[in-house]
Amino acid sequence: MSRTVAGFDRLVVFVLGLVLVVGGAATGAWALNLLDDVGLPASSVPQQISTGPVTDAAGQPWWAYATAAGAVVLGLLGLWWLLAHIPHRGADALRLPGSSAAGALALDGDAAVAVAAQVIAEVPGVRSASGRMVSERGQLIAEMNVVADPEVDLVELDAAVVEVSRDLATVLSRSDVRGRVHVSIARSSKGLARVA
Structure with missing residues (x-):
């Protein structure tokens, strides 16, 4: 595994970890009504979450093409990631x-x-x-x-x-x-x- 791939792995893990920690803390603060304590007024935060926009988008004709394109991009990215982690023991000149x-x-x-x-x-x-x-x-x-x-x-x-x-x-x-x-x-x- 090259240094570039190792650096990319570390960056992705750091970003995902940061998103999970911040998201978990925000969700916990929202559920416990502690958002006023961190400077967010309760009126600016929705009291319910609606999945309506997502279900409306899934009914659109372009949705199948968008999800197929996303699947291809994620599949190619995953394939590159797997190939980049194949051990290469050979030495260059x-x-x-x-x-x-x-x-x-x-x-x-x-x-x-x-x-x-x-x-x-x-x-x-x-x-x-x-x-x-x-x-x-x-x-x-x-x-x-x-x-x-x-x-x-x-x-x-x-x-x-x-x-x-x-x-x-x-x-x-x-x-x-x-x-x-x-x-x-x-x-x-x-x-x-x-x-x-």
Whole structure:
């Protein structure tokens, strides 16, 4: 969810809350005959509420078109609101140091992390490795997923992960990128051919 959508949500909740509090207080003051105490003379406030204007409007020929148009607008607004709240974990191109008003240096973070994962995939006992750059709560994370055989040498795998992470940090040249490596150990070994 972007900051714009979060700001819009907060504004809408604040306005709705304010309307409900003021409306509830006004209704309570009206029901308890306390409007004179807040500076509104009783003669300026109706003693009964009539729904006649609403029922008269509902009988007009334009009413069906107006309600249909309102339903379409509210439906589109609701659809936009739902789509705006779909989590987007992907990261945009990374702006590198050295960028200025004259020009920007950018790097595809997904490609850099995918290459780092390919290096880890070459470690003996690693079945597969993949990687991508994600954004979580405003934090950039180089995320790699590794699947290894049960016989993998974990010390060697750890050393490879540390070295690749160091190289990736050098390539990205950004101190705000964090790393996360998920290592999954397969339940069984890959079937190796037996030699008789």
